[in-house]
Amino acid sequence: MTRSRRRYLRALRSALIAFRAPLLAAVIAFGIFVPAALPAAGPEASVVQITTFKQPPHWDEPWRSGHVRGSTGTGFVIAGKRIITNAHVVSWAKEILVRSYQRPRSYVAQARFIAHDADLAILEVEDAEFFAGIEPLRLGGLPDVRSTVTTIGYPAGGDQISYTRGVVSRIESQPYAHIGNRSFLAVQTDAAINPGSSGGPVMQGDLVVGVAFQNRTRLENTGYFIPTLMVRHVLDDIEDGRYDGFPDVGVYLSRLENDAFRRYLRLPEELDGQGARIDHVLPVPTTEALLRVDDVLLAVEGRPVGSDGTVLYRGNRVHAGTVFDAVQAGESVHLELFRDGARIEVDIPIYVYSADRAEGTQYDRLPRYFVYAGLVFLPLSADYLSAVGERGQSAIEHPNLHYALHFHGYERPEERRRESVVLARVLPHPVNADLMLHERSIVDRVNGVRIASLDDLPGAFAGAAGEFHVIEFLDGGRFAVIDREEAEDAHSGIASDYGLSSDRRL
Amino acid sequence: MKRGAVCACALGLLMAVGQGALAEWAPSMVWIEASAIRHSHYQPWSSSVRTVHKNGVVVEDGKVLTTAEGLENATLLRVRVEGDGRWRLASVDWIDPHANLALLSAAEGDIRPAESTSPFARQVPDSGPVRIWHFLDGRAVSAPGTVRRVHVPHVPGRVVAHLMLEVIAEFDAGLSDSASGAAESAAASQIVAAGSEVIGLGAGYDGKLLAVIPASFIAGVLERRQRDPDAALAWYPFSWQNGQSPAIAAFLGLPGRPRGVVVSAVPALSAFSGHLLPRDLILSIDAFEIESDGSYLDPSYGYLSLHNLSTRDKFAGDLSTFEIWREGRPLSIELALPRARYTDALVPDRDFGRRPQYAVVGGLVFQPFTADYLRSWGSEWRKSSPFRLRHYLRESPLPGRRHLVVLSQVLPDPFNTGYRDFAFRIVDRVNGQSISNLRDLEAALERPRHGFHVVELLPDRGPSRIVLDSAGLDEATRRVVDRYGLPEARVIH
Numbered sequence: 001m002t003r004s005r006r007r008y009l010r011a012l013r014s015a016l017i018a019f020r021a022p023l024l025a026a027v028i029a030f031g032i033f034v035p036a037a038l039p040a041a042g043p044e045a046s047v048v049q050i051t052t053f054k055q056p057p058h059w060d061e062p063w064r065s066g067h068v069r070g071s072t073g074t075g076f077v078i079a080g081k082r083i084i085t086n087a088h089v090v091s092w093a094k095e096i097l098v099r100s101y102q103r104p105r106s107y108v109a110q111a112r113f114i115a116h117d118a119d120l121a122i123l124e125v126e127d128a129e130f131f132a133g134i135e136p137l138r139l140g141g142l143p144d145v146r147s148t149v150t151t152i153g154y155p156a157g158g159d160q161i162s163y164t165r166g167v168v169s170r171i172e173s174q175p176y177a178h179i180g181n182r183s184f185l186a187v188q189t190d191a192a193i194n195p196g197s198s199g200g201p202v203m204q205g206d207l208v209v210g211v212a213f214q215n216r217t218r219l220e221n222t223g224y225f226i227p228t229l230m231v232r233h234v235l236d237d238i239e240d241g242r243y244d245g246f247p248d249v250g251v252y253l254s255r256l257e258n259d260a261f262r263r264y265l266r267l268p269e270e271l272d273g274q275g276a277r278i279d280h281v282l283p284v285p286t287t288e289a290l291l292r293v294d295d296v297l298l299a300v301e302g303r304p305v306g307s308d309g310t311v312l313y314r315g316n317r318v319h320a321g322t323v324f325d326a327v328q329a330g331e332s333v334h335l336e337l338f339r340d341g342a343r344i345e346v347d348i349p350i351y352v353y354s355a356d357r358a359e360g361t362q363y364d365r366l367p368r369y370f371v372y373a374g375l376v377f378l379p380l381s382a383d384y385l386s387a388v389g390e391r392g393q394s395a396i397e398h399p400n401l402h403y404a405l406h407f408h409g410y411e412r413p414e415e416r417r418r419e420s421v422v423l424a425r426v427l428p429h430p431v432n433a434d435l436m437l438h439e440r441s442i443v444d445r446v447n448g449v450r451i452a453s454l455d456d457l458p459g460a461f462a463g464a465a466g467e468f469h470v471i472e473f474l475d476g477g478r479f480a481v482i483d484r485e486e487a488e489d490a491h492s493g494i495a496s497d498y499g500l501s502s503d504r505r506l
Numbered sequence: 507m508k509r510g511a512v513c514a515c516a517l518g519l520l521m522a523v524g525q526g527a528l529a530e531w532a533p534s535m536v537w538i539e540a541s542a543i544r545h546s547h548y549q550p551w552s553s554s555v556r557t558v559h560k561n562g563v564v565v566e567d568g569k570v571l572t573t574a575e576g577l578e579n580a581t582l583l584r585v586r587v588e589g590d591g592r593w594r595l596a597s598v599d600w601i602d603p604h605a606n607l608a609l610l611s612a613a614e615g616d617i618r619p620a621e622s623t624s625p626f627a628r629q630v631p632d633s634g635p636v637r638i639w640h641f642l643d644g645r646a647v648s649a650p651g652t653v654r655r656v657h658v659p660h661v662p663g664r665v666v667a668h669l670m671l672e673v674i675a676e677f678d679a680g681l682s683d684s685a686s687g688a689a690e691s692a693a694a695s696q697i698v699a700a701g702s703e704v705i706g707l708g709a710g711y712d713g714k715l716l717a718v719i720p721a722s723f724i725a726g727v728l729e730r731r732q733r734d735p736d737a738a739l740a741w742y743p744f745s746w747q748n749g750q751s752p753a754i755a756a757f758l759g760l761p762g763r764p765r766g767v768v769v770s771a772v773p774a775l776s777a778f779s780g781h782l783l784p785r786d787l788i789l790s791i792d793a794f795e796i797e798s799d800g801s802y803l804d805p806s807y808g809y810l811s812l813h814n815l816s817t818r819d820k821f822a823g824d825l826s827t828f829e830i831w832r833e834g835r836p837l838s839i840e841l842a843l844p845r846a847r848y849t850d851a852l853v854p855d856r857d858f859g860r861r862p863q864y865a866v867v868g869g870l871v872f873q874p875f876t877a878d879y880l881r882s883w884g885s886e887w888r889k890s891s892p893f894r895l896r897h898y899l900r901e902s903p904l905p906g907r908r909h910l911v912v913l914s915q916v917l918p919d920p921f922n923t924g925y926r927d928f929a930f931r932i933v934d935r936v937n938g939q940s941i942s943n944l945r946d947l948e949a950a951l952e953r954p955r956h957g958f959h960v961v962e963l964l965p966d967r968g969p970s971r972i973v974l975d976s977a978g979l980d981e982a983t984r985r986v987v988d989r990y991g992l993p994e995a996r997v998i999h
Contacts, residue, residue: 254969257924261973264958279969307924395893403897411965434751434764468757477771477784478747481757 043203044161046077046137048100049154050085050109050123050199054092059387060424062367062378063500068094074153074200075123076208079136083109083123084231085199086213087116088178090123091363098125100134101161113243115234116363119178119213120226121199122238139228140207142314143168143187151191151212151225153200166191166221173319174224177214180382181360184246185313185322186213186224193223229325237328244329247350250282251291253309253320262307265296266341274298275338276309276320282353283413290348296338300324324350358382358419359405370457370504373487374427374494375471377443379454380405380420388424388440400475404442418453423473427498431490435480442474455506533588534619535697536562536570537641538596538610541582548882548914550862550873551992555581560695561640562610563626563704564619565728570610573695573707573719574601577608578859585612588646603858604666604739604846605727606709606719626721627703629806630671632656636705638675638716639697651675651698651716653705658811659717662888663855663877663899665846666739667813671706671718673698722806723817730821738822740843742813743776743850744769749787750798758787759834764798765789766831767812773902777844787831791815816843852903852910853877865944865996868974868982869919870961872947875910875932892930894966909942913963917990921982925972932964944998951979 050073058064073089075098083098090096090111097106107130113122125131143149151164166189174186189202193212202210202225210225237244253276256262267275275296281287298304300323303311310317327333332347358381367384370377378384380401382394389397394405401422409416421443426432443451446460447470461469464484472479495503538560545553562572562585570585577583577598584593595613602608632655637648651673658667696708698718706718730737746767749755755764766789772782782788789795792815794802801809804818820826822845830837848854855877857863865872873879877899883891898910911933916925933941936950937960951959954976961972987995 252969254971255924258922258973260958260975260978261924263975264960264973277969279971280965395896396889399893399897399900402893407894407897407966410967434753436748436750468753470757476745479770479785481751481753483753483756 043076043137043201043206044152044163045101046134047152047154047161047200048075048077048083048098049073049161050075050083050089051097051099051106052090052093053095055094056092057366059367059381059383060378061376062369062505063371063502066092072154072196073198074155074196074212076152076199076201077131077134077136078139078208081124081128081131081136082112083125084201084211085121085123086178086211087114087119087121087363088213089199090114090121091116091178096123098123098130100130113234113238114364115237115243115245116179117176117182117245118184118226118230118234119176120211120231120234122234137201137203137208138206139231140204140209142171142227142229143204143209145169145171145316147204149189149191149209149225150203151189151193151197151200151223152203153197153212155192155194155196157194157196162197164192166223169222171227171314171316171318173322179360179362181356182246183319183321184230184325185227185318187227189223189225190221191223192221193225197223233325233328245352245354246325247327247329247331248321248353249291249324249333249348249350250284250287250353251297252279252282253277253297254279255309256296256307265294265338267296267338271298271338273307274304275307276305283355283416284351284353286349286351290346291335291337292339294339297335298338298343299336301334355418361386366505368454368505369424370454370506371427371495371500372457372461372503373469373482373491374429374432374498375437375482376424376427377421377454377457378424380422380442384422384424398440400442401440404474417451421451421454421457423471427494429490429494429497431486431494432482435482437480438473438475438478441478443471444474445472446470458504458506532639532646534564535588535639535641535646536564536572536617537586537588537644538562538570538572538695539582539584539586539593540576540580542576543579543581545579545862546882547862547873547876547879550864550871550997551994553861558694559641561697561707562695563697563707564617565609565626567618568612568614568616569599570596570612570617571707571724571728572608572610573709574603574606574608575695575709577601577610578603579861583610585610585617586644587617588641591644600731600735601859602727602731602739603848603856604664605668605723607707607724607727626725627700627705628722628725630656630705630720630722631700632807634700636673636698636700638673638677638708639699640694640708648699649675649677653700654715656720656807656810658814660811660813665741665848665850665855666817667741667811668739668817669720669723669807669810669814670709671698671720673716673718674714675711675716677711726817726819734821738845740816740820740822740824741846742816743778743844744772744782746770746788746800746812748799755787758785758831760787760831766796766798767800775903775905775908776850778841781839781841782828782830783832785832788812788828789831789836790827790829792820792826822846849909850903852901852908853898854909860999861997863944863997863999864914865947865998866917866983866986866992867947867951867959868979869917869922869986870913870925870928870972870974871915871917872911872933872944873914874943875912879912879914895930895932898932906940907942911941911944911947913961917986919982919986919989921975921978921985928963928968928972931966931968933961934964935962936960944996948996948998 053070055066055068057066075083075085096109098109099106107125107127109123109125111121112124145168147168169188171187173183175183193215197212200212201208210227212225214224216222256277275298278295300320305320311320329352332349335346337344385394394402404420423441425439447464449460469482541557543553544556558576560572562570565571583596585596586593596610599609599611633653636651638651639648654672654674698706706720708716709719710717747770749766749768750764766787769782769786772779800812804810825840828839848856880887880891913931915929937953937955939950959974959976963970983995
């Protein structure tokens with residue numbers, strides 16, 4: 001047990017003793033614990049406080065163990081003895097404890113599925129006693145704008161369950177902050193959603209209409225919850241025992257509101273106000289085969305697409321991509337298009353797009369690395385950039401890395417790599433002391449082998465037959481040369497000196 | 507007075523080593539008031555007037571030397587000498603933005619340098635105390651300072667690298683009348699003196715350190731301009747990495763200890779392209795041995811960056827001899843040094859002294875993409891301007907694209923409905939024609955495609971294409987120009 005965890009548990013125990021002394025005293029006096037004897041309650045009886053002990057990794061020194069820290073969130077029980085919460089509540093968890101309403105005891109839970117893209121997680125508790133007396137909450141539908149909702153959770157500022165009430169302010173596609181580079185349907189409310197509320201149910205009557213998950217720090221009274229459409233998608237997805245994720249058709253839509261552009265594309269007048277232009281197509285084989293730049297998307301699954309790229313969805317105008325949120329990976333969507341002066345219809349299978357995973361925040365898989373002769377190579381990722389600079393400042397602090405991660409492959413598809421590999425740092429040793437390398441440079445080639453992913457590196461070094469290893473970088477034609485024999489001799493000693501249990505995690 | 511005679515006299519002054527006391531040259535100090543049109547690069551059709559106060563030194567009868575900053579597009583220049591409250595009109599003889607120097611002529615020739623001495627030192631100290639002179643409310647005042655080092659700084663955006671002094675300045679709050687902002691400070695041109703000699707002109711103050719153009723460099727520029735009024739500073743169009751790794755030296759087949767620097771890149775369109783090659787080892791330049799860290803031993807100032815050799819008694823067009831090691835053999839090549847020009851860069855740093863160009867096309871505003879445009883984001887533009895645009899500062903021109911044109915904004919009009927969010931995007935092609943400048947744009951707009959103008963933008967996260975109706979374009983442009991009060995639809999040099 002780490003020091004920080006011990007400290008956290010001590011604090012937790014103190015808090016429990018301080019605030020629950022009468023209850024604990026009663027339990028101890030009778031020597032038994034009878035959950036059913038607790039006073040009946042409303043939906044709060046199914047709402048649980050979640051305490052998570054996390055150990056996120058060091059993204060710039062991935063062989064090191066990260067610090068353990070504790071955090072709390074909220075969850076709620078649904079049918080099948082499952083607990084729903086946010087992915088960000090349980091990501092990187094080493095231990096998850098759940099405690100239900102008015103009960104003193106915590107139970108160990110496991111994250112059975114984590115849908116990081118949707119910021120949702122499904123927990124299970126092995127000890128059946130935990131669920132005794134707990135009625136699962138039922139999922140409702142999408143609430144109406146202006147209707148009233150109640151959030152239930154364990155936010156910061158106290159230890160007891162908390163209720164807040166607000167109205168549904170609007171419903172539209174929003175960036176999901178947990179991974180950072182995906183947007184899905186979200187519901188905005190003025191009900192307070194604060195740290196600790198995450199994962200808690202948002203209720204309308206006795207039905208759950210959403211899962212509280214994020215707010216906007218620069219706006220007042222602006223919280224967001226995940227609608228049940230998303231929850232149901234995840235629950236359906238995991239029925240086969242595996243979570244696939246939300247698929248994406250892989251196109252960028254642009255508005256088509258200019259008359260000249262519409263005439264240029266030969267759209268007839270009767271389609272006035274309808275249709276958004278496909279501006280570019282991501283490298284997804286089925287999409288590239290079936291869709292083209294300048295196709296005009298007229299309808300998705302029978303819903304007409306407006307010239308602003310939105311569809312009418314349960315009374316709300318939302319981005320056309322929202323329709324895909326109801327589709328499982330591998331299923332097809334029906335598109336109506338206007339191409340080359342004619343209407344066409346296409347059924348296109350859609351899949352999870354993961355090529356941009358490194359651009360978002362990644363979880364639960366330890367970062368990969370490869371170390372050779374003290375040269376530390378990592379896949380370039382948003383997590384790495386966050387680790388080496390101020391959050392959100394990578395464009396200023398490391399412009400070459402920021403460009404390589406977010407723009408290079410997109411702007412120069414012919415130069416696209418599966419991932420960019422960065423020389424993250426040099427572990428100083430005589431064998432690399434004179435290299436004068438610029439740390440945080442993108443690797444182009446090693447011994448003539450183009451490095452399209454971290455996995456290419458070991459082979460590129462191992463396959464060298466010459467006297468030297470030559471490492472070429474993308475930035476300004478710079479290169480480094482290291483004596484092969486000296487490097488081989490020094491390699492294991494460097495790993496040992498710097499406490500690397502392994503020179504690689506691939 | 508004829509220009510040649512002036513320059514010769516000025517040179518005579520600068521060549522001499524000052525012998526007198528400070529007071530003897532102090533009457534040569536000049537207070538300069540420069541009112542100049544300051545163009546907006548964000549709204550390129552608008553401008554304002556800015557007045558700055560600078561300091562200068564009389565180098566010859568009626569001739570005042572100062573820094574270049576703040577003098578472009580001057581509408582009114584006045585000078586006044588220490589101890590005399592009378593303003594005299596002045597005009598610009600020349601401005602050299604790369605050297606950051608300018609020579610002014612006073613309308614009345616009664617401004618004269620102090621009689622007994624030349625103020626400028628031929629060799630500047632690399633340490634020791636100095637006094638920093640400037641005008642405050644019209645009176646010459648000074649503050650103490652200490653020379654910290656002589657060096658050859660790399661200044662982002664500047665083409666030329668030359669010797670500079672770094673002085674720890676002990677100013678109080680009022681550095682000068684015009685030192686309130688960074689730009690004003692850069693323009694201030696304080697006079698830095700050591701003993702009885704002027705050792706340089708201030709060229710920028712960051713609150714602690716004063717960057718000083720050394721007198722020795724100034725003297726060289728004046729001397730060369732006296733011989734050749736079109737003389738221009740030169741630069742080295744290549745980048746390099748240090749060569750101190752024994753493995754690199756061995757890999758390149760260089761016998762003996764590692765020495766020299768390794769050429770890492772030579773821009774495709776540069777004067778050195780094809781002559782210097784990537785992975786050439788530069789062993790010496792003009793007989794100065796190049797160390798593996800990129801320095802050479804300067805006889806006057808010790809180890810300095812090799813880039814100083816491009817301006818150390820060298821100007822554009824002069825020959826330099828490079829001893830290099832290529833493919834296992836020594837080689838000597840002689841190269842003419844190219845002229846420093848902002849326009850050689852993909853993104854020119856400055857369009858010095860010219861009115862900003864732009865073209866309004868149906869409400870879409872196109873501008874040459876320059877660092878001046880990025881500066882319209884304010885003093886923190888290197889942090890606050892759009893990253894995607896800033897990235898182009900790191901790229902070199904290519905044969906098909908020497909410069910870039912930016913779609914900077916859209917002035918709303920029914921004609922451009924649907925495009926209002928387009929801004930800060932680089933133009934790739936118009937009607938199929940590649941666009942490097944506004945003349946390309948003009949020409950492309952002469953050739954619509956089937957009644958439409960198709961504007962394609964370089965890839966970014968936003969939409970990449972705009973289509974305009976060619977038939978209604980001129981009318982829409984006129985309407986936009988009228989509605990938004992623009993003086994004209996296009997300014998293209």
